[in-house]
Amino acid sequence: MQNLLVAENVSKNYGDFRALNKLSIEVPKQSIFGILGPNGAGKTTFIRIVNQITMPDEGKILLDGEPLQPEHIQYIGYLPEERGLYKSMKVGEQVLYLAQLKGLSKKEATKRLKYWFERLEIGDWWNKKIQELSKGMAQKIQFIVTVLHQPKLLIFDEPFSGFDPVNANLIRDEILKLREDGATILFSTHRMESVEELCDYMALIHKSNKLLDGKVSAIKKQFKSNTYQVGVEVENEEYFLQQAKEKFNIEPTFFHSIHQDLQVNIQIAEQYSQNDLLAFLMNHGRINHFVEVVPSVNDIFIKTIQSHA
């Protein structure tokens, strides 16, 4: 089985409002899958459906090849966007309670919790109440709650919102480590840079509809515009630009450079290759800088949404 999670034509209505429209995605095993979309796109609705908090009106979800059923909750770890803990309950007791609800025995949960407490160096928190902890400390506990039962599928809803930079880093590193250990990670976000940094796969949801999905590198390839950022030193800039404009699209650009060079973005047409561009440049001057302009996820996001507006 290649995919851990498969959604087929999942729809959900709230009254007259269609929160999710025939969403189909495939999350490969041991991948990090980012669900992107503006606020209100339907990301949280989908995540809640996977967590069996709400039921889909149509479509089905497969986890590891089986239709989703109540027993599957023990294979899923979920860190919701709106997260918190019982304020007046002690840390240890609370995590054990939540782990037991996920199907762990008390003994096993205690053992694993001790491991995590040691690893995050928070051993002396066991008997503290949540209200005595700072927000950042509570966030660490929430993270432990999510992963303690060693789920196959980890779901983070906006994991980096609300976390302080130190904890956000910690979570990023742990996410990568969990993936190494065999977990599959699904997270939703509207922060593009985190997708860029972490995700192998992504899906873009806008106004309840999926606009695109697939491997991040493939999507980027699909969106590339054959544009190169170039820095050249030429004798006569005007002559060079005139010559270049005949063959290519040229726009001014800026990057930091130690040379006094002409900085331009050059888009080449289909019939040319980058070698043709390089040959042209070499004829006219000295090349200091030559980089393909790869579209950022942010560009793709904005471009896709605008084209569907």
Place this chain on the structure above:
Amino acid sequence: MRNLKLIIIREYLARVRNKTFMIMTFLSPIIMVGMVVLIAYLSSLNSDENKIVAIYDESETFFSEFKSDENISYLNFSDMPLETAIDSVEHNDYYGLLFFPNSKDYQYLARHTEFFANKAPGISFINEIESKISSVLTEKELQYRGVDLNAINQAKTEVNLQIENFSGEETSKLSNYVKMFFGGAAGYLLMMFIIIYGNMVMRSVIEEKTNRIIEIIISSVKPIQLMIGKILGTSFAGITQFIIWIIFGGILLFVVTGIFGVDISSSSPVATTQLDAGSQDEIRKLLTDVIHLPLAKIIGCFLIYFIGGYFLYSSVYAAIGAAVDSETDTQQFMFPIVIPLMLGIYVGFFSVIDNPHGMVSTIFSYIPLTSPVVMLMRIPFGVAWWEILLSILILVLSIFALVWIAAKIYRVGILMYGKKPSYKELYRWLKY
């Protein structure tokens, strides 16, 4: 089931370990016993007070009829001028002065007898004096008309209706008081329990919502499981509290009465009726009345209606808690809880006691929101089995329906933030 157990235990411990809960558990019996002792003490003080009343009788025929007793002492001031008498009463701080004008016309006297006092006398005192004057005047009038008083006294018959049901069990007027007491206490207790612990359920739902832990939990358990676990856990905490109250309060009462020697039973209403009725015979009857009450039936039904009523209402409380963001927003939804509870109590205290098997009482003992309270009050008066079974059946069906509705609202509500929903919106949630 495993999860339900875990939830119940957590909810139970969360309630029981709460500081306010602990304080209330141990403080309430102390306060209650303290109140009882205080009231008993104060009322004994009050009745010890001897009121001195001066009588100014121009016709000089009445004073001999007023015999001083432990509550009121009478002094004859008729042999001095009225002014002096009034001055003297005021000066000596007596309770007041009763003035009979000089007349042989008893009808005239009835209208013109006056009572002078600096402070307005209490109603019970006025009643006592009035009935005394009335009986004195009646006797005088009868004598004046030449009626033989002895004959009248002999002709007087004290009626104490012997009430018996068709199967021959004897009851008495007194036993109606006993039934009222048992029924009223059960109904009232249920109402208190529902309000106190229903509110606790509601607060705990709101707490989970504002803590934002709710989504973590319902990704592990079904919302309805959480709701039922919460209701059960809280009710066990309530039962624990009740048991502690009864045991601790009982011991305390026992100890306090031993130390202070206050006879608490004399201040309870049942005991007063008992004394009014007077004879040993009546006390014996009271005891047999209590024994003859369908006690097994009362206790059994009490448990069923108690649990049923609590479940019915606390599921509504849970739904309300889920629908709102904070406790201050709950007001608008309190109507559906408070109105039927109040109605139940009022129907119980006015209609059931007046006519336990009348139409109003019967109907309200079938309506599920009022039936726990009203039926509990009716049962001591004897209700047919089929009626109870029908009422319980309706109650149980309504519990299923209401828990289902509440669970729907709960399921949607716990994930809704920032909006203060209207009733219309709640109705829409049912269809999500």
